[in-house]
Amino acid sequence: MAETVANHILARLREWGVEQVFAYPGDGINGLVAAFGESDNQPRFVQSRHEEMSAFEAVGYAKFSGQVGVCMATSGPGAIHLLNGLYDAKLDHVPVVAVVGQTARSAMGGSYQQEVDLQSLFKDVASEYLVEVNVPEQLPNALDRAIRTALVRRAPTALIIPADLQEEEYSPPEHVFKQVPSSPPAELRSTAVPPEAEIARAAEVLNAGTKVAILVGQGARGAAEEVRQVAEVTGAGVAKALLGKDVLADDLPYVTGSIGLLGTRPSYELMRDCDTLLIVGSSFPYTQFLPDFGQARAVQIDLDPGLIGMRYPTEVNLLGDTRGTLAALLPRLTRKDDRSWRETVEKNVTRWWETVEHQAMLDAKPVNPMRIVWELSQRIPENAIVTSDSGSAANWYARDLRIRGDIRGSLSGNLATMGPGVPYAIGAKFAHPDRPVVALVGDGAMQMNGMAELLTISRYYRLWSDPRCVICVFHNNDLNQVTWELRAMGGEPKFEESQALPEVSYADFAAGIGLDAVTVDHPDQLGPAWERALNADRPAVLDVRCDPEVPPIPPHATWEQMKATAQSVLKGDPNAWHLMVQGAKTKAQELRRGR
Structure with a gap:
């Protein structure tokens, strides 16, 4: 039996290691639903009670697995329902791919049932990559690019697949004009590190400080050990943005907990009294909970150029992988022998957990x-x-x-x-x-x-x-x-x-x-x-x-x-x-x- 476009989509998802698709059925994706049945439900079709829940489940899967989450919905109302979950992915920088059905190509533009302008609907939430696939030869490039973009940009992407195309026979792109090939799925990981001169400038700022504070976000999750080492050398206290709450354990005596309106007293005190600030993998937006402008010299490390230097007047911005950048920075740091700042931070943390227990x-x-x-x-x-x-x-x-x-x-x-x-x-x-x-x-x-x-x-x-x-x-x-x-x-x-x-x-x-x-x-x-x-x-x-x-x-x-x-x-x-x-x-x- 000939391979359909829908069959090929699921086969390519399997090549990418996708084991489940969070979805809800509808006639706009009937070809894809049939393909799940023909493929012995591999990847697994996980049926939620509502398409918004499918998107949230894909976000939760991606957050905790580090892999791409995939959600799927029918045309019109199903696609609309995905939006809130996809915006959750967009704002929290989570790799999610949405595959949505569309009215058959022969009916497009005819005010057909459930026909919605999906390109306009998704153009903001899936701004990193959005494509409507109209001929089989667009695959697998379109799907591969959606997955690669989601993983590298840490963002939601979307594929629109018309209902009639799903049932057509798949034919791969050829070595001809106006057709685009693709490459086999492979792991994508950035290990970029800033130039040595910038690393040296950052070390100078941190070495000069006597009251160093570190703020970590979810971008520091893969660099927890390096953060601990920097905190030990500099005598810093470490506060955590809400999405970075699980980066470091709270039984470390210098970890002050969450920051902001939902944060802790010692995190507030850490930022209030520090003279140096290192921000690692965080775009925490509430500047009123950071040091007063001009109070602290600041260094920021982030992989995303769009999120660096935008929350606090940072003196040095290090654009690169957090783990590799901190590893390059550590040999240049001088251990602070005066531990009075650290001792103050640890006393504040101890008092705070006593307070929390008494309040509870x-x-x-x-x-x-x-x-x-x-x-x-x-x-x-x-x-x-x-x-x-x-x-x-x-x-x-x-x-x-x-x-x-x-x-x-x-x-x-x-x-x-x-x-x-x-x-x-x-x-x-x-x-x-x-x-x-x-x-x-x-x-x-x-x-x-x-x-x-x-x-x-x-x-x-x-x-x-x-x-x-x-x-x-x-x-x-x-x-x-x-x-x-x-x-x-x-x-x-x-x-x-x-x-x-x-x-x-x-x-x-x-x-x-x-x-x-x-x-x-x-x-x-x-x-x-x-x-x-x-x-x-x-x-x-x-x-x-x-x-x-x-x-x-x-x-x-x-x-x-x-x-x-x-x-x-x-x-x-x-x-x-x-x-x-x-x-x-x-x-x-x-x-x-x-x-």
């Missing part, structure tokens, strides 16, 4: 959300993967989860979209079926799409050699992050009609589809619940009823934020007294430990 143990109604993550930190396996959704759950992930061992973690960093926590976990399980995965998810995100994706987990978990996949729901019946933003940024009280969520038992839903499920409504139940879920023989849902009035206080609350929150209380916030008490108790722990 404060009484709340019924459960303190900080304690949920604190108790997880005491029990989490050192090879676990943690995903977090956006919202207040991200605060507790950022501040309270202690990274140790080989723990990996991520969330929607720059788009900060609701809804990826559960599909990221699914992508992580397909990337590492032998590792336990934990998702920290608010009840708003669970109602938005997480409950539906529990069905996807129930369907596929038997494929995973380690079936543990724990979905922890912060059940407070409140769209909590926005509620606090209304109070702290707008000075407005909680508006019940927009913020309150309908009541539902997430544990009952999970149990009804064959998952393990535990309801927690008292803090003493948390530890045993985590132990049960982390030792279960199947995925589990922890339905934890927690207090929405425990405030996600930033590491340095401004006068404007405090005034706005007070105004919201005076305007008649429905939970005014309770939120004032919880806020006072939480802040008191920080002030007490600070002394």
Whole structure:
């Protein structure tokens, strides 16, 4: 039987090592769906409950595997649904390839059913590479280039394949004019290192400093050992951008934790007091959490020329691979014998973790959300993967989860979209079926799409050699992050009609589809619940009823934020007294430990 275009696409994906495609069917990709059946489902067609979830699952897979994630959707509405997940990939610099169907070529331009101008629709999100394939000879070059571009540029790319073309017989490009060949799939890795003169300039800046701070992002993940060595030589403290939370373990005494609104007090103090700043693989955007302009001499290392020198007035910009660049820099650094700065950083870190523990143990109604993550930190396996959704759950992930061992973690960093926590976990399980995965998810995100994706987990978990996949729901019946933003940024009280969520038992839903499920409504139940879920023989849902009035206080609350929150209380916030008490108790722990 002749090879069709659809058959060839799947064969080429197999050559690239693609083992699964996260997708949802539709008649715009019927040729491709048929090809999956003819190829014995290789690569595996992983059916989500919604195309947006397919894209998120591809993003989660790519984040945790380091390989390209592939998602697929039908024409028109299916392609439209992919967009949010693809923008998540674009903003977090994740390699994802979207393959989308299109109306048959003979009907294009005829206002046909489900005909959408997909090139216009995708031209921003897939700006690095977007092509509509209209003849078989465009393949395999178009697919190869989409994958190579996604991997090298760390960005989403897209292929548009008309429905009728998928069923045509494949014919390869020939050695003739106006046809373009391709090369076999191969590993792509950059090892570029800046010139020696620039390395020397950077070393001069770092050697001259007496209070060195390092900020790492996800671009430093492959250079963790080199970062540790630089920190040891320079006596630096190391803060972590949110996407770089898993780069270094939190049991290193000089690691100050996350930075920014969701960050820690010692990270704020590190940036406030340093005289030298080294930024490694991060484009952290909130300059108010970096040193004052002119306070610190700064060096930045990044592989992307579009992201270097744009967040802080850096004196030296080193364009290159972070690991190779740091390795070249290390021999030029002089060890600082005065360790007083390091000692100060380590004391601040010790006090902070004491503060976090005391804050987590404060009484709340019924459960303190900080304690949920604190108790997880005491029990989490050192090879676990943690995903977090956006919202207040991200605060507790950022501040309270202690990274140790080989723990990996991520969330929607720059788009900060609701809804990826559960599909990221699914992508992580397909990337590492032998590792336990934990998702920290608010009840708003669970109602938005997480409950539906529990069905996807129930369907596929038997494929995973380690079936543990724990979905922890912060059940407070409140769209909590926005509620606090209304109070702290707008000075407005909680508006019940927009913020309150309908009541539902997430544990009952999970149990009804064959998952393990535990309801927690008292803090003493948390530890045993985590132990049960982390030792279960199947995925589990922890339905934890927690207090929405425990405030996600930033590491340095401004006068404007405090005034706005007070105004919201005076305007008649429905939970005014309770939120004032919880806020006072939480802040008191920080002030007490600070002394």
